[in-house]
Amino acid sequence: MTTHTAPRPDEIVARCSDLTRLFGADGATIAAVNRITTEFRRGELTAVVGPSGSGKSTLMYLLAGLDAPTWGEVELDGYRLTDFDEPELAALRHERMGFIFQSFNLLPGLTAIANIRLPESLGRHRRPIDEAWLQQLIERLGLAALLERLPHELSGGQQQRVAIARALAHRPAVIFADEPTGNLDLATGGDVLRLLTELAHESGCGIIMVTHDPRAASAADRVLSIRDGHLVAELGRASAAEISALMLADAIDADARDADAAATR
């Protein structure tokens, strides 16, 4: 990354244009992500919703540089990912991105605080953790009394809050959250999402959350609906009922298109 000049701060933290990922299987080609052009802002939680197989995970992998597009571009924090080789992409991920998973992904033998500091202790973050920010995060996430506990001594919601602290500790530009409430009950998931949204607003970090759950998406500032690899609709803040209605309308449109295509064959 030393060969690239540092980007200027900008309202847009990530963007993709004409982003496309084709997979070939058994002689057939699937467009898992099909010509998606959109932007993600700092301080905003964006939910990407869609049914199973619609392309949500593939879109997230492309935005994080974990997969390469067949064509199209991704720009993250001012860096064009297609200009980077794999070691540079890994460095960019460690420095500018954070990840939160459905299964928390904490190391079972390490205390909560050791898990939070793990990326730093592995030398992955080039910038040292800002201790005042870390303290603030620990307070905001209600973790102060839990720092010496091992993951199995924490509830699911507490483990996810540790994972959020770990993802935010180095002040990334973007956090990718893959079904972050998938293993939590409704109330605990709601608390985690409220914290995520508040922390996005307070820290200026952009959060991109993949989910198939309209209730989880209703915590977001913006909702993108994906179907068959296409970005089919976009909403601002919306209720779970509005998001469900949108997903249903998209499903009916897709079924009608499939029926038309079958009839003309």
Ligand SMILES: Nc1ncnc2c1ncn2[C@@H]1O[C@H](COP(=O)(O)OP(=O)(O)OP(=O)(O)O)[C@@H](O)[C@H]1O
């Ligand atoms: N490595 C791969 N090789 C072939 N096809 C793939 C590959 N990865 C994904 N696909 C296909 O691309 C499409 C989109 O998959 P993707 O995993 O992005 O969907 P998703 O919306 O995240 O689904 P889910 O909610 O079930 O995780 C699917 O049809 C899937 O089978």
